[in-house]
């Protein structure tokens with residue numbers, strides 16, 4: 001492991017501990033879900049992956065004897081600068097737990113009548129392109145599922161996380177929600193019905209993720225995209241998605257790099273990220289396999305085939321943001337692909 005410095009963090013995966021406390025009908029569980037990168041260049045809305053850290057934490061306390069109006073309430077949120085809603089129907093972490101409780105009542109014959117208090121610890125920046133709302137939702141869902149005896153599979157939980165994205169940014173895209181829960185790479189073959197394919201990461205694939213200190217709301221970044229694209233662009237895009245999936249499955253690092261080309265979203269969104277082209281060039285010059293916008297941005301990700309190169313790439317990207325016209329400070333993480341997905345701490 002490369003020594004951690006003030007902006008490089010390579011995290012070990014936290015060990016599992018389970019129920020934090022349980023007495024007199026009161027149980028407390030802590031869930032965790034890490035950052036995710038949607039799109040992965042050419043896979044707009046159909047491909048995403050999870051990194052190991054950073055991520056959001058959700059602590060749920062179930063009180064079987066407490067009966068109030070809403071079965072879920074938010075008791076505290078830290079790390080959001082007061083930006084997030086406390087209304088349980090508006091915060092993705094609590095909203096998805098409400099959906100989960102509704103589902104297990106109607107489909108699993110579990111009629112929960114108690115109360116769940118929710119504490120949200122945000123470690124992901126908002127509107128960052130790092131799947132902040134999806135991470136809150138995923139951490140809350142695995143904790144709720146554990147609290148109620150795991151009535152749902154992780155695949156079932158993804159449905160609720162996608163609904164959480166609709167609350168967060170007005171569109172129910174799965175490319176952050178699915179990897180936040182399942183880990184690895186996830187290909188969304190179909191949204192109706194939902195058909196998800198998890199793709200394991202090649203052993204030596206590392207992600208350098210750089211978040212410039214600025215915000216870009218997903219809803220705005222989606223509004224600048226065309227509703228139709230020329231057939232020529234579509235052919236290029238789906239050719240690269242097929243190549244990227246093949247490269248991941250065969251650990252063909254050169255092919256992964258060649259496939260990281262986005263002719264649909266990146267051309268429209270790059271102008272919204274100050275210094276994007278300088279950062280992308282710096283990543284390639286430092287040895288990255290490929291580089292593109294993380295999700296809807298403004299974060300930028302790059303893949304490398306070694307941790308050492310990924311560090312050099314991340315540092316070069318940070319420097320490029322700082323020395324671009326916008327002179328943006330940024331945070332940087334280097335991480336392998338997370339295999340576990342959302343989990344109980």
Ligand SMILES: Nc1ncnc2c1ncn2[C@@H]1O[C@H](COP(=O)(O)OP(=O)(O)OP(=O)(O)O)[C@@H](O)[C@H]1O
Pocket residue numbers: 084085090091092093120125126127128129130131132133134136137167168169176216217218219295296297
């Ligand atoms: N628990 C939550 N965490 C983050 N955002 C939330 C949460 N609950 C509700 N939201 C809403 O979602 C908005 C952020 O959504 P947006 O998609 O722009 O950024 P994001 O969720 O950080 O995703 P990404 O990083 O993938 O762009 C916030 O402004 C907030 O209004």
Ligand SMILES: N[C@@H](CCO)C(=O)O
Pocket residue numbers: 038039044045046129130131173175176218221222265294295296297
């Ligand atoms: N696929 C989504 C990802 C959001 O993180 C978008 O690009 O709008």
